[in-house]
Amino acid sequence: MHPPVIILVRPQMGENIGAVARIMANFGLAEMRIVAPRDGWPNPQAIAMASGATHIIDDAKIFNTTAEAVADLQYISATTGRPRDMVKPCYDAVEGVIKCVTAYQSRMRVGLLFGPERTGLENEDLVLTDAIVTIPTSPEFPSLNLAQSVAVMLYQWVVSARTQTFKPPEAASPRASKEEVWNFLNHLEQALDKAGHFKSPDMKPKMLQNLQSPFLRANLTEQEVRTLFGVMASLTQAQKK
Amino acid sequence: MHPPVIILVRPQMGENIGAVARIMANFGLAEMRIVAPRDGWPNPQAIAMASGATHIIDDAKIFNTTAEAVADLQYISATTGRPRDMVKPCYDAVEGVIKCVTAYQSRMRVGLLFGPERTGLENEDLVLTDAIVTIPTSPEFPSLNLAQSVAVMLYQWVVSARTQTFKPPEAASPRASKEEVWNFLNHLEQALDKAGHFKSPDMKPKMLQNLQSPFLRANLTEQEVRTLFGVMASLTQAQKK
Numbered sequence: 205m206h207p208p209v210i211i212l213v214r215p216q217m218g219e220n221i222g223a224v225a226r227i228m229a230n231f232g233l234a235e236m237r238i239v240a241p242r243d244g245w246p247n248p249q250a251i252a253m254a255s256g257a258t259h260i261i262d263d264a265k266i267f268n269t270t271a272e273a274v275a276d277l278q279y280i281s282a283t284t285g286r287p288r289d290m291v292k293p294c295y296d297a298v299e300g301v302i303k304c305v306t307a308y309q310s311r312m313r314v315g316l317l318f319g320p321e322r323t324g325l326e327n328e329d330l331v332l333t334d335a336i337v338t339i340p341t342s343p344e345f346p347s348l349n350l351a352q353s354v355a356v357m358l359y360q361w362v363v364s365a366r367t368q369t370f371k372p373p374e375a376a377s378p379r380a381s382k383e384e385v386w387n388f389l390n391h392l393e394q395a396l397d398k399a400g401h402f403k404s405p406d407m408k409p410k411m412l413q414n415l416q417s418p419f420l421r422a423n424l425t426e427q428e429v430r431t432l433f434g435v436m437a438s439l440t441q442a443q444k445k
Numbered sequence: 446m447h448p449p450v451i452i453l454v455r456p457q458m459g460e461n462i463g464a465v466a467r468i469m470a471n472f473g474l475a476e477m478r479i480v481a482p483r484d485g486w487p488n489p490q491a492i493a494m495a496s497g498a499t500h501i502i503d504d505a506k507i508f509n510t511t512a513e514a515v516a517d518l519q520y521i522s523a524t525t526g527r528p529r530d531m532v533k534p535c536y537d538a539v540e541g542v543i544k545c546v547t548a549y550q551s552r553m554r555v556g557l558l559f560g561p562e563r564t565g566l567e568n569e570d571l572v573l574t575d576a577i578v579t580i581p582t583s584p585e586f587p588s589l590n591l592a593q594s595v596a597v598m599l600y601q602w603v604v605s606a607r608t609q610t611f612k613p614p615e616a617a618s619p620r621a622s623k624e625e626v627w628n629f630l631n632h633l634e635q636a637l638d639k640a641g642h643f644k645s646p647d648m649k650p651k652m653l654q655n656l657q658s659p660f661l662r663a664n665l666t667e668q669e670v671r672t673l674f675g676v677m678a679s680l681t682q683a684q685k686k
Binding site: 223226227229230231232255256257297298339340341342344345346347348349351352355356359360362363366 | 464467468470471472473496497498538539580581582583585586587588589590592593596597600601603604607
């Protein structure tokens, strides 16, 4: 079992990356991933603000896209201040972290996703996640500093992991990784492209999102992804005949 | 009723004071007090890091000593990473904040005390408090950034204040303010000085602390402080006869 992976999506300030490393070390975490850091990598400001948590900065992995950064994970929670018009479960921090801890105790690889300082996470990031968590801030001054958001989520993780009783995982096929699910969804998209399903290129992104949402929400197991591949193969074959 | 007052004792970095102002605004707090800020006041770095929460910086009150900063408060919780050999209740963050919320709901004026970045709170600060709260950090990397400590405590405050059911205050005399208790303890000290109680000047601080501790721990009501003054007056009179 691994503690949660922290994924910073397009962070802007090296100081914030360093402060996140420090708070990760404070709460006993080790694995940081960074998607497209604005000021490149390595970043001297990040090292300066890590206050000795340099092992986390040194070991941080850099990715070009959020999809690549979460590919091997099985449960991903995004922390964001803004409610989105998206079919994703939304939780407050206490509930949301309990979901994460339960996933972790069921031997899933869990990731906590945080967006860029000014703009927050985009819909294309959120579609990759299992749930959205909102920290209860004042409506007059809602915008938390990046490292403060991480601090609150990790503090809540430590508290919930200590008090949450372990529930054994269901006797089923292991949950599919994000990569396996997206591999299926990409194949499905290609098959639909070939079949001329997307008649208007303008409408394709929205149609695709509507199509992908239920699969992303369904917590598919590895077995179910295999089944879906089988179904798609049969349908494609039938079309050719 | 007022939300908790945040008291920063001898803070070193203006950046941290600013970050505390921001997180206070995030969680709907307004009242900041600062004891002997290292770099004087006002502090441009504090304003820069407050990210718009300048009303909190502008309204912050500056004090020379911790005792003055907490004089009008009735329940004070200190957040510190180090256990001290002191007769004070020690709580983890969840328990400690529930005590604060309960005090607040019983109409007490509540303060949360935070120490300087490097050294933490001194015993002379802690003696002024009702309880010590420790945030559960990793033993290998325990030292939290000042603003991160405030973030965790205020997040926990918001969560606990929402879930904690209100218990009506006991039908008793209102709790004495810190100033009233210290006023009594100072009179007691003077009376003992006159009576030649402290035979060795070297031993006086320790003797005094041992004497003060039970009174500070006892959650004295205003009525009880008046009673103690009466007792002291009678004894002093008796001595003179």
